[in-house]
Amino acid sequence: xxxxxxxxxxxxxxxxxxxxxxxxxxxxxxxxxxxxxxxxxxxxxxxxxxxxxxxxxxxxxxxxxxxxxxxxxxxxxxxxxxxxxxxxxxxxxxxxxxxxxxxxxxxxxxxxxxxxxxxxxxxxxxxxxxxxxxxxxxxxxxxxxxxxxxxxxxxx
Amino acid sequence: xxxxxxxxxxxxxxxxxxxxxxxxxxxxxxxxxxxxxxxxxxxxxxxxxxxxxxxxxxxxxxxxxxxxxxxxxxxxxxxxxxxxxxxxxxxxxxxxxxxxxxxxxxxxxxxxxxxxxxxxxxxxxxxxxxxxxxxxxxxxxxxxxxxxxxxxxxxx
Amino acid sequence: xxxxxxxxxxxxxxxxxxxxxxxxxxxxxxxxxxxxxxxxxxxxxxxxxxxxxxxxxxxxxxxxxxxxxxxxxxxxxxxxxxxxxxxxxxxxxxxxxxxxxxxxxxxxxxxxxxxxxxxxxxxxxxxxxxxxxxxxxxxxxxxxxxxxxxxxxxxx
Numbered sequence: 001x002x003x004x005x006x007x008x009x010x011x012x013x014x015x016x017x018x019x020x021x022x023x024x025x026x027x028x029x030x031x032x033x034x035x036x037x038x039x040x041x042x043x044x045x046x047x048x049x050x051x052x053x054x055x056x057x058x059x060x061x062x063x064x065x066x067x068x069x070x071x072x073x074x075x076x077x078x079x080x081x082x083x084x085x086x087x088x089x090x091x092x093x094x095x096x097x098x099x100x101x102x103x104x105x106x107x108x109x110x111x112x113x114x115x116x117x118x119x120x121x122x123x124x125x126x127x128x129x130x131x132x133x134x135x136x137x138x139x140x141x142x143x144x145x146x147x148x149x150x151x152x153x154x155x156x
Numbered sequence: 157x158x159x160x161x162x163x164x165x166x167x168x169x170x171x172x173x174x175x176x177x178x179x180x181x182x183x184x185x186x187x188x189x190x191x192x193x194x195x196x197x198x199x200x201x202x203x204x205x206x207x208x209x210x211x212x213x214x215x216x217x218x219x220x221x222x223x224x225x226x227x228x229x230x231x232x233x234x235x236x237x238x239x240x241x242x243x244x245x246x247x248x249x250x251x252x253x254x255x256x257x258x259x260x261x262x263x264x265x266x267x268x269x270x271x272x273x274x275x276x277x278x279x280x281x282x283x284x285x286x287x288x289x290x291x292x293x294x295x296x297x298x299x300x301x302x303x304x305x306x307x308x309x310x311x312x
Numbered sequence: 313x314x315x316x317x318x319x320x321x322x323x324x325x326x327x328x329x330x331x332x333x334x335x336x337x338x339x340x341x342x343x344x345x346x347x348x349x350x351x352x353x354x355x356x357x358x359x360x361x362x363x364x365x366x367x368x369x370x371x372x373x374x375x376x377x378x379x380x381x382x383x384x385x386x387x388x389x390x391x392x393x394x395x396x397x398x399x400x401x402x403x404x405x406x407x408x409x410x411x412x413x414x415x416x417x418x419x420x421x422x423x424x425x426x427x428x429x430x431x432x433x434x435x436x437x438x439x440x441x442x443x444x445x446x447x448x449x450x451x452x453x454x455x456x457x458x459x460x461x462x463x464x465x466x467x468x
Binding site: 035036037040081093095096097101103105107108109110111114115118119120122129130131132133134135136137138139152154 | 329339340342343344346347348351352353354410412450451452453454455456460462464
Binding site: 027028029030031032034035037039040041042055098100138139141142143144148149152 | 191192193249251252253254257259261262263264265266267271273274275277278285286287289290291292293294295297308309
């Protein structure tokens with residue numbers, strides 16, 4: 001259960017609890033499984049009802065804060081996979097991660113923001129966490145979130 | 157044929173005809189099927205040759221108009237699935253919807269815009285219409301469209 | 313080997329060598345294969361260590377230069393598929409292409425930029441290169457790239 005241990009270790013380091021009611025319903029849903037693929041909805045850096053990192057990266061938000069935001073987004077995505085699959089064990093690979101950064105005009109360190117997400121996926125999942133990635137800087141994100149991230153995982 | 161009935165009911169309510177020649181060719185195509193997945197190209201709120209909702213949401217375009225735009229995008233996507241599959245019956249699930257909003261600086265109600273799309277997918281497809289979703293606010297969309305939306309569907 | 317011939321012909325016409333070490337490692341990776349799908353990471357118009365087309369399209373970068381950027385992105389994606397699969401022969405279809413353009417405020421010819429990518433995919437891959445597509449204009453791309461593009465391919 002090394003994945004579970006790393007997941008909990010990261011949660012402790014970040015100081016947030018990712019065991020809340022993440023799987024809320026509605027007309028869309030955080031997770032859909034189809035065949036060997038699991039789609040996870042766009043995650044923002046929210047814990048409970050608190051949006052942790054808001055504002056424009058490169059103006060209101062530093063690179064380090066944006067990387068933290070990316071890590072929280074990943075933890076939410078992992079928490080959703082964990083809830084939905086029972087544990088992280090069935091994840092055989094992260095196939096695709098798309099990272100949207102609410103960027104200031106002229107802020108081009110989008111890959112560097114996304115590195116926060118990529119490093120954490122590798123730490124928790126090992127080789128299964130090595131994914132393809134696209135990083136872009138957008139004008140606005142929901143509720144002024146600094147970062148939003150979605151992913152597709154492969155499961156056994 | 158409740159899906160067909162709802163599709164036609166929404167078309168009547170919106171006051172647009174979605175039976176036009178949507179499947180135009182070129183070097184790209186509106187729909188590609190592979191295995192159990194159908195990919196639908198990015199749809200803008202165009203009906204026939206008319207782009208119905210243009211401009212920047214939060215400045216030129218209200219939230220309600222943007223939700224209408226999102227609904228038209230979804231109807232186009234459903235019309236393409238319907239044309240391509242013969243009917244909407246083979247759609248077993250909408251896996252992923254990505255909603256791009258041509259946003260004004262400071263407009264953060266991107267999830268609210270996307271709700272227009274999500275509600276309609278649920279209305280027409282029922283549980284099969286409950287999808288994962290990512291909503292972002294971008295600087296510009298093709299032909300000044302207020303909203304663009306793409307999706308991946310699962311088919312039997 | 314018509315695909316290989318066209319790939320090399322385009323490389324000569326563009327005047328760039330796409331045989332470099334594209335498959336660098338890290339916590340993310342340029343290509344992941346899962347079942348019949350191959351995901352390719354977001355590609356920018358870089359050749360070797362040189363970012364060929366930077367700046368904002370519609371202000372610093374013309375439509376023609378942005379189309380060149382889109383073609384270089386596609387050539388990089390094809391080069392990655394070729395390296396990863398041994399040749400381009402196993403590619404049975406390009407399923408999805410997403411084109412992000414670093415756009416100037418008011419620049420709406422995003423489909424026209426993406427046409428540079430789509431035409432080249434058709435030229436090299438023929439009917440297998442006819443894909444679904446989404447084109448959006450974003451505020452910033454990594455390292456000030458004018459265009460970024462990712463794709464999903466189907467393989468035999």
